[in-house]
Amino acid sequence: MGSAVAKQSPWQAPARSAVPFMHNATDENSVTWRADFGCAPFVLRWSWPGMRVPQLPPSMDETIAMTSPQLAALADAFVGCRDLDAPLNERLDAYSSAIRKLIPSYAHAVDRLVARLSGNGAGASAPQPGEVMPAFVLPDETGRLTSLDSLLRNGPIAITFHRGHWCPWCRISASALAKVHSEIRGTGGHLAAVMPELQTFAAEFKSNTASPFPVLTDVDNGYALSLNLAIWIGPDLKELLSSFGRFLPEYQGNDAWMLPIPATFVVGRDGRVSARFVDPDFRRRMSVEEMIAALQAAP
Numbered sequence: 001m002g003s004a005v006a007k008q009s010p011w012q013a014p015a016r017s018a019v020p021f022m023h024n025a026t027d028e029n030s031v032t033w034r035a036d037f038g039c040a041p042f043v044l045r046w047s048w049p050g051m052r053v054p055q056l057p058p059s060m061d062e063t064i065a066m067t068s069p070q071l072a073a074l075a076d077a078f079v080g081c082r083d084l085d086a087p088l089n090e091r092l093d094a095y096s097s098a099i100r101k102l103i104p105s106y107a108h109a110v111d112r113l114v115a116r117l118s119g120n121g122a123g124a125s126a127p128q129p130g131e132v133m134p135a136f137v138l139p140d141e142t143g144r145l146t147s148l149d150s151l152l153r154n155g156p157i158a159i160t161f162h163r164g165h166w167c168p169w170c171r172i173s174a175s176a177l178a179k180v181h182s183e184i185r186g187t188g189g190h191l192a193a194v195m196p197e198l199q200t201f202a203a204e205f206k207s208n209t210a211s212p213f214p215v216l217t218d219v220d221n222g223y224a225l226s227l228n229l230a231i232w233i234g235p236d237l238k239e240l241l242s243s244f245g246r247f248l249p250e251y252q253g254n255d256a257w258m259l260p261i262p263a264t265f266v267v268g269r270d271g272r273v274s275a276r277f278v279d280p281d282f283r284r285r286m287s288v289e290e291m292i293a294a295l296q297a298a299p
Contacts (some may be wrong), residue, residue, distance in 0.1 A: 009073075037093070038130060045231060061067065073102060074098065074099075074102050074103075075240055077095060077098035077102070078095065078171075078172075080110045081094045082171065082172045082175050082176075083153050086214070087288070087289070088172075088287055089209060089284060091172055091176065092124055092169055092172060092283055092284065093241075094171070095172060100162075105240065106240055107234040109237050110281075110282075112234075112236060113266055114281045117280035118281075120281050121201070123151055123229055123261045123279070123280055124228075124278070126227045126229055126261075126263060126265075126276070126278050127227060127273045128273065128278065129272075129274060130273065130276060132271055132272055133148065133271055133273050134223075134227065135147065135149065136148050136216075138216040138217060138218060138219075138223065139193065139199065140202070140214040140216050140217070140280075141199060141203040141205075141206045141214065141215045141216075142203070143199055144213060148216075149269070151190070152267065154266070155188045155189050155190060155264070155269065156187075156188065156190075156266060156268050156269060157189060157190050157267050158184070158188040158189065158191045158266045158267075158291050159192055159194060159264065159265045159267060160173070160176065160191065160193050161193075161261065161262045161263050161264070162176075162194070162195040162260075163282060164197050164201065164252075164259070165197070165201045165202070165204045165208065165260055165262065166251065167248050169282055169283055169285075170195075170205075170262065170282075173262070173285045174193060174205065175202075175209045175210065176198075176288060177191060177213070177288065178209055178213075181212050183292055187292055187295040188295070188296075189295030189296075191213040192215075192216055192224065193211065193214070193215045194211060194218050194224075195216070196217070196252050196259065197221070198253050201251050202215045202216070203215070218260070220253075220254050221252075221256070221258050221259075227263075228261070229260045229261045229263060229278070230260055231257070231258060232258050233257055233259055259282075261279070261280055261282065262282050264276065264277045264285065264286040264291065266294040266295055266298055267298070268298035269298070270299050274294060275294035275297075277290070
């Protein structure tokens with residue numbers, strides 16, 4: 001690890017904050033700066049003469065080796081893909097391509113996860129069109145309990161699962177849905193997001209994506225588990241996410257390291273699924289056009 005870097009560094013561009021925190025609470029001389037560029041976090045360890053710096057895992061060494069221009073390129077890629085005038089899945093594909101170029105180890109780990117999940121038929125037994133959508137009562141981002149029955153009183157609903165406030169693909173997806181919310185409401189239907197995080201992070205997700213729809217907290221992935229949507233991310237992604245400063249136990253309040261498959265279910269007033277999108281590859285989502293058409297057709 002190199003010598004000290006000044007606090008005024010290219011990591012701290014005006015619109016991109018770097019927030020200091022202790023990466024290793026047992027090492028009083030270890031200081032980590034987290035640069036969260038709105039898309040994915042990166043950590044920069046720095047030291048001064050005589051400071052002890054603990055050995056880091058290889059995945060974190062790779063992260064730290066990223067240069068400021070690379071990090072700026074990743075931030076720019078996120079903003080560019082989020083704001084791209086293109087269908088949602090083209091935006092998601094463009095961001096996936098940027099990740100593959102800038103963080104190939106993460107892209108390859110995701111490929112392995114998707115292959116494992118696909119081979120095991122993950123999500124295949126989730127509710128099918130024509131089946132009754134299992135009921136739920138979940139708190140929203142304000143802590144108010146919300147039931148599926150109460151949501152259906154306002155018309156057909158699209159229930160979208162998201163991995164977390166930290167997930168750039170989820171942010172791109174939710175931002176796209178927020179921008180067409182008036183069109184969604186024009187169908188007579190509406191939308192609700194579900195994520196397995198504590199209320200604070202659900203509120204952050206809603207704010208960061210300017211989402212006018214409720215963001216519901218699925219504590220311990222309980223509802224996702226009941227739908228056969230919850231998956232264990234595996235050791236590779238656990239190590240990589242940790243090295244990037246993304247600690248799921250902090251966000252979820254448990255140490256299971258489980259996430260939902262980011263599926264979408266369109267449910268009619270009769271409580272039955274009229275359409276669904278379930279793909280073990282979290283980099284793909286139901287298109288906006290398919291969602292709007294499904295809400296229009298829902299009973």
